[in-house]
Amino acid sequence: MSDNNPNESQHPAPDYLSTEEMVAAQAATEGDLLARTQADLAALQAKSAELADQYLRAKAEAENARRRAEEEMSKARKYAVESFAENMLPVVDSLEAGLVIKDATSEQIREGAQATLRQLTAALERNKVVAIAPAPGTKFDPHQHQAITVVPSELDANCVVSVLQKGYSIAERVLRPALVTVSAPK
Numbered sequence: 001m002s003d004n005n006p007n008e009s010q011h012p013a014p015d016y017l018s019t020e021e022m023v024a025a026q027a028a029t030e031g032d033l034l035a036r037t038q039a040d041l042a043a044l045q046a047k048s049a050e051l052a053d054q055y056l057r058a059k060a061e062a063e064n065a066r067r068r069a070e071e072e073m074s075k076a077r078k079y080a081v082e083s084f085a086e087n088m089l090p091v092v093d094s095l096e097a098g099l100v101i102k103d104a105t106s107e108q109i110r111e112g113a114q115a116t117l118r119q120l121t122a123a124l125e126r127n128k129v130v131a132i133a134p135a136p137g138t139k140f141d142p143h144q145h146q147a148i149t150v151v152p153s154e155l156d157a158n159c160v161v162s163v164l165q166k167g168y169s170i171a172e173r174v175l176r177p178a179l180v181t182v183s184a185p186k
Contacts, residue, residue: 027135045166055148062085083087083127084123084127087123087126087127088120088123090119090123091119091120091123093115093118094112094115094116094119097112098112098113098116124168127170128170128171129168129169129170129175130168130170131166131167131168131176132144132145132166132167132168132169132177132178133163133166133167133178134160134163134178134180135159135160136155136159136161136162137155137156137159137160138159138160139158139159139160140158140159140180140182143174143177144167144169144174144177144178145160145167145177145178145179145180145182146167146177146178146179146180147180147181147182148164148179148180148181149181149182150181150182150183150184151181151183151184152183152184153183153184155183155185156183157184157185157186158182158183158185159183160180160181160182160183161180161181161182161183162180162181163179163180163181164179164181165178165179166178167179
């Protein structure tokens, strides 16, 4: 038999499927789709559980960090003056030692007071407490100075003529302004 003879009797392959074959093919396709969908669902559930766990851990970590920060702030407020107090103790010791001396001369008392003042000034500076004592001729600064009087002067207007009382600042913040006299406008 030749392949080119159209008259030969052959049973051509059917171009259609039987109903049973179509149902079986559809069931297989649906089964594959169901299996993929279930696998996707399982993967998404695992990812959801992982993200929920990460969220709970992050939330707990944030709560712990907040609590630790509150505790540190509480301790900082409670012990804020500890360093300052430690720096003041030598000054107290010097004053007490000076008071023990019964027969001190006025010169000894003066020297002791000057030494104690140096200790006190150094302790204040270590704690960022700095004196505000503007030199004569310095421009009046209402943020650091408080004008007590205005006096005629050879200086330019609104300049410090004299300091009546030093002011003090701590870390750039004014604790007490310097009390000054200011030159009047000419």
